[in-house]
Amino acid sequence: MKRFCELKIPIKESALNSLDWRVKVLPKEIKFCARCAISNQRPGIVFDENNVCAPCNFAEKKKKLIDWASRKKEFEKMLEGYRRNDGNFDVIVPSSGGKDSAVVAHRLKHEYGMHPLCVTWAPMIYTDIGWQNLQNFIASGFPTVLMFPDRILHRKLSKLAFVKIGAHFYAFGRGQMAAPFHVAIEKGIKLVMYAQNGESEYGGITKYDNQCGVSWADWERFYHAGLTLDNTLKVGVQEGFLTEEEMKDPCFKLYTIPSAKILSENDIAMHWFFYYHKDVPQENYYYVSQHTGFQANPERSEGTYTKFASLDDRTDGFHYYLGFIKYGIGRATSDAAHEVRDGFISREEAVALIRKYDGEFPKKYYKEFLEYVDLTDEEFRDVVDAYRQEHIWKKENGEWKLRHQAS
Ligand SMILES: [Zn+2]
Structure with a gap:
């Protein structure tokens, strides 16, 4: 080899x-x-x-305390601050073609009359079903920016992350989180709408359980265990995973969320759709199979019994x-x-x-x-x-x- x-x-x-x-x-x-x-x-x-x-x-x-009807009103009110009718997009939906982001994009467009632009950070290696689901999603009426990182650097970062963090997805996760904000700034779109706060739903940090988004300052600590890209890359260079020159490649900018200063100068806000709406994976699955041509895996995913989540890579x-x-x-x-x-x-x-x-x-x-x-x-x-x-x-x-x- x-x-x-x-x-x-x-x-x-x-x-x-x-x-x-x-x-x-x-x-x-x-x-x-x-x-x-x-x-x-x-x-x-x-x-x-x-x-x-x-x-x-x-x-x-x-289940007990949240009044979903009033959350919906709150959501509608929030959207009014961003809605545009001048022929421009008004919300970015980071989207994999998977079920949750498809629900978000579809409901924003058809239930709330917004104009979403979807941003897809490509998986490491597309599965056939993942690629097909993305195609079906686009075909059901969703403009999508598809971004592929430099495959060589991405593989090197994945290897580095697998060995040094025990998580090769660090490379994918960083791009998936950060790239939509770069597109938002470039296109002058002020709102970025993620699906849910995985930490509250799946059992991590509880600080943001009752908030509609996360502070920029906490972002890095939250989602990447405080392992900044810069520090990770520096260790990578020391140990020979990549060269000093590669570390300075402009591609790596896409893996880092713009600074809090830049985000506030550009008036960019992020919200979690499912802070305002009930999030039931099964129901989301039925919704997108009906509306965006989403298909479950013909066989269950290895390591679990489900067929409809995390299928793209x-x-x-x-x-x-x-x-x-x-x-x-x-x-x-x-x-x-x-x-x-x-x-x-x-x-x-x-x-x-x-x-x-x-x-x-x-x-x-x-x-x-x-x-x-x-x-x-x-x-x-x-x-x-x-x-x-x-x-x-x-x-x-x-x-x-x-x-x-x-x-
Ligand atoms: Zn429990």
């Missing part, structure tokens, strides 16, 4: 010296939420005195798999816990699904993934094992096993 960079230290050593500080501060005693079965190992999650996690409490509170499975390695929490746990909170399944059913599917190895695209991040099978295993923590994993007869599982 022809390597695309000469590392200065062995992969294993590099991964053991990870930049992701969150894995180092996890509670050593593992607990499982009494309601949804997620564990306390998810970074930022808080459990109350009854052993119930913050997202469960958040979901309950939403062949490397998705490795994002969830590494989460499972680092925190003992896989894709099935996230999906099942969300469905418990929405009242679709019981805790017992969730536990059964978690035990059956969580941590399933994403073998379907393994070869492609290795090629994409330029790693050998052995190096991949070295990185994975470097992220296993003593209080989460044990080795039994040569096989890795979780020390604790939801029951």
Whole structure:
């Protein structure tokens, strides 16, 4: 295999010296939420005195306290400040062609009479279904700016992030978050509308549970664990993942949200659509299959039992798999816990699904993934094992096993 960079230290050593500080501060005693079965190992999650996690409490509170009719009014009022009827776009919808962003764009256009411009930051490697869903979405009447990053630099950043953060999606996630703001500034569009605050819904930081958006100052800390692109790239250069010259490439600007100063000078605001609307993954799925030609996967996604979420990228499975390695929490746990909170399944059913599917190895695209991040099978295993923590994993007869599982 022809390597695309000469590392200065062995992969294993590099991964053991990870930049992701969150894995180092996890509670050593593992607990499982009494309601949804997620564990306390998810970074930022808080459990109350009854052993119930913050997202469960958040979901309950939403059911009881939120008056969705008045939130809708609030939303309409907010939109009035941005609506344009002069032939220009008035809102950017960061959109993958996936179900949530399709719901947002469709409802903004047809229910609220807005003029959305969608911005798609391309996945690492499109799946057939992901590409088809994007085409169907565009064909149902949505102008879309599709951005592909420099594939060489993107792969290098993915490799760096996989080894040093245990999260190759860092590269994709940064671009997906940042690129829409660059388009907003360029086109003079003042409003950027994301779907939901994943932290509240899936169980991370609760500070923004009851707010319609996040402060610019908190953004980096929130979504990228405080791992600024600059620092990550600097370490990358030191260890030989990329060169000093590559680090200065203008492409990397697209991976960083413009500064708070630039955003406020341009009067740009971001809002979460599902702060103002009820967010039920199942219902979103039905909505977009009817309105934007969205199709579920013909088969379930590896590592979980669902067929309709996160389908666009062949490397998705490795994002969830590494989460499972680092925190003992896989894709099935996230999906099942969300469905418990929405009242679709019981805790017992969730536990059964978690035990059956969580941590399933994403073998379907393994070869492609290795090629994409330029790693050998052995190096991949070295990185994975470097992220296993003593209080989460044990080795039994040569096989890795979780020390604790939801029951
Ligand atoms: Zn819970």
